[in-house]
Amino acid sequence: GVYLVKQIFTKKNPAPYPPGPRGLPLVGNLRDMPHVKPWLTFTEWGRKYGDISHISILGMHIVVLNSVKSAEEMLDKKSSIYSDRMVVPMSGELMGYSQTMGYLRYGERFRLFRKNCHHIFGNRAALVDYHPVEEMEAHRFLKRVLAKPDQLQAHIRHTASAIVLRLCYGYEVKEHDDPLVNIVKRALEQFCRYGPFGEFMVDFLPFLAKVPEWFPGAGFKRLARECREITEEAAATPYIFAKDQIAAGIAPKSFVSDLFKDRTLTAEEEYVVKWSAGSLFSGGSDTTVSANYSFFLAMTLFPDVQKKAQAEIDAVVGPNRLPSFADRAFLPYVEALTKEILRWNAVVPIVEHSVTEDNIHDGYYIPKGSLILPNIWFMLNDPQTYTNPSEFNPERFLAKDGNEPEADPRRACFGFGRRLCPGLHLADASIWICAAMSLAVFDVSKVVENGVEITPEIDPSSGSISHPKPFKCSIKARSEKAFALIQEDTVY
Numbered sequence: 001g002v003y004l005v006k007q008i009f010t011k012k013n014p015a016p017y018p019p020g021p022r023g024l025p026l027v028g029n030l031r032d033m034p035h036v037k038p039w040l041t042f043t044e045w046g047r048k049y050g051d052i053s054h055i056s057i058l059g060m061h062i063v064v065l066n067s068v069k070s071a072e073e074m075l076d077k078k079s080s081i082y083s084d085r086m087v088v089p090m091s092g093e094l095m096g097y098s099q100t101m102g103y104l105r106y107g108e109r110f111r112l113f114r115k116n117c118h119h120i121f122g123n124r125a126a127l128v129d130y131h132p133v134e135e136m137e138a139h140r141f142l143k144r145v146l147a148k149p150d151q152l153q154a155h156i157r158h159t160a161s162a163i164v165l166r167l168c169y170g171y172e173v174k175e176h177d178d179p180l181v182n183i184v185k186r187a188l189e190q191f192c193r194y195g196p197f198g199e200f201m202v203d204f205l206p207f208l209a210k211v212p213e214w215f216p217g218a219g220f221k222r223l224a225r226e227c228r229e230i231t232e233e234a235a236a237t238p239y240i241f242a243k244d245q246i247a248a249g250i251a252p253k254s255f256v257s258d259l260f261k262d263r264t265l266t267a268e269e270e271y272v273v274k275w276s277a278g279s280l281f282s283g284g285s286d287t288t289v290s291a292n293y294s295f296f297l298a299m300t301l302f303p304d305v306q307k308k309a310q311a312e313i314d315a316v317v318g319p320n321r322l323p324s325f326a327d328r329a330f331l332p333y334v335e336a337l338t339k340e341i342l343r344w345n346a347v348v349p350i351v352e353h354s355v356t357e358d359n360i361h362d363g364y365y366i367p368k369g370s371l372i373l374p375n376i377w378f379m380l381n382d383p384q385t386y387t388n389p390s391e392f393n394p395e396r397f398l399a400k401d402g403n404e405p406e407a408d409p410r411r412a413c414f415g416f417g418r419r420l421c422p423g424l425h426l427a428d429a430s431i432w433i434c435a436a437m438s439l440a441v442f443d444v445s446k447v448v449e450n451g452v453e454i455t456p457e458i459d460p461s462s463g464s465i466s467h468p469k470p471f472k473c474s475i476k477a478r479s480e481k482a483f484a485l486i487q488e489d490t491v492y
């Protein structure tokens with residue numbers, strides 16, 4: 001009887017769902033969904049069920065992709081239907097992040113955001129204008145590290161904020177206690193803490209968003225309002241700064257000043273400029289921090305790699321100046337090292353797309369609204385693509401003894417289709433210049449405490465942006481000449 005009723009009320013699927021762990025009636029795979037380092041569980045599913053696996057939770061379909069090929073076939077080739085994002089009631093709607101590009105639903109406003117970014121930061125050539133800023137900020141970073149080497153992570157963070165604030169708004173940060181750096185920090189902290197889907201019941205029961213703040217149990221509404229004030233402030237304050245500078249005719253070249261060039265914007269255009277700048281600024285603040293920190297981790301752990309890279313820089317650049325972007329094409333080992341940083345530590349291990357139409361993919365039924373989760377971590381650690389994936393080995397990217405170089409990680413680490421990271425060229429440039437300049441003047445090594453050498457642990461954090469576990473290392477100027485180079489006041 002129950003079977004018959006089920007048959008009558010269940011629409012027949014046009015094809016089977018992709019394979020995956022069996023769920024329970026009603027709640028589905030609620031208990032199978034991993035919360036800590038989900039990429040490891042997803043990797044297991046890949047082993048068991050193949051490149052495309054599926055679970056469902058309370059009627060929501062989730063599809064996990066475990067190969068670059070499956071992600072490209074679905075998210076790149078069918079990008080017109082696989083580029084949406086899921087609505088996240090707490091962090092998106094209530095805390096205000098739905099105004100940023102990462103959360104925007106696929107549609108007209110999204111296309112305008114992307115167009116702006118593409119126009120200003122869309123290719124390596126467009127970024128050439130910003131190279132002097134990148135070089136100047138990387139040099140300031142060296143000075144900070146030399147002065148206080150034990151505060152490496154804080155310097156990396158400060159530098160990343162300085163670069164995005166300068167590039168997006170033409171804003172020069174102060175060395176200490178900069179009000180905008182502080183706002184970025186608060187906005188990022190609240191995002192990391194409350195941002196992920198499912199932290200609050202309202203994510204599963206969206207009607208709760210309408211409950212008034214005074215209602216018993218509605219504390220999340222007050223929290224959301226306070227967070228929203230910070231989100232709005234973080235987008236508005238630097239934007240107003242840039243506008244004032246433009247009005248006064250003293251704005252340097254930046255993302256905002258380029259979009260304002262010789263024209264008055266409509267209210268909608270202003271909204272788009274303000275929030276697309278805010279999106280770049282939030283998307284670019286924490287990600288490169290993780291990548292640059294993992295560069296220092298790798299240099300601490302793998303002294304041979306460091307020595308090879310330094311030898312290349314010494315031979316090509318010499319001891320009398322710092323490396324610059326003009327040297328990039330002549331430093332193949334440092335280039336390979338930059339790729340290995342992006343591969344070895346997956347900064348964004350998993351992303352989330354959503355599909356806007358029912359689709360049959362590879363013989364499987366992918367219903368409209370399904371969440372698609374490409375397991376980028378595994379794509380960068382797949383032993384079929386990368387020999388000994390846990391090893392930090394830039395040489396894998398250099399053609400040697402007739403062997404082809406291994407696949408460029410940038411095919412996977414920046415995401416897919418129409419959602420591909422719009423900051424990828426900027427990220428790539430920031431990582432390269434930080435690595436090249438640091439290698440030129442510093443020796444990074446393990447610290448010795450009470451006669452014992454401390455080997456940092458490799459244990460990246462869980463979360464949507466994964467960071468290396470905080471570690472100690474020793475950073476010293478390589479020579480007196482290097483010391484002097486760092487101290488120099490270069491004009492960029």
Ligand code: HEM
Nearest residue numbers: 101102280283284287347348351414415416419421423427
């Ligand atoms: C190592 C550095 C970085 C990595 C690994 C990275 C990776 C990613 C990934 C995987 C996505 C999601 C793509 C998808 O959904 O398929 C993304 C989106 C995004 N990234 Fe990055 N990113 C980095 C740096 C940056 C920088 C420097 C900026 C800004 C200047 C930036 C701005 C953004 C924005 C605005 C989005 C949302 C795009 C959208 O939803 O359409 N990212 N990034």
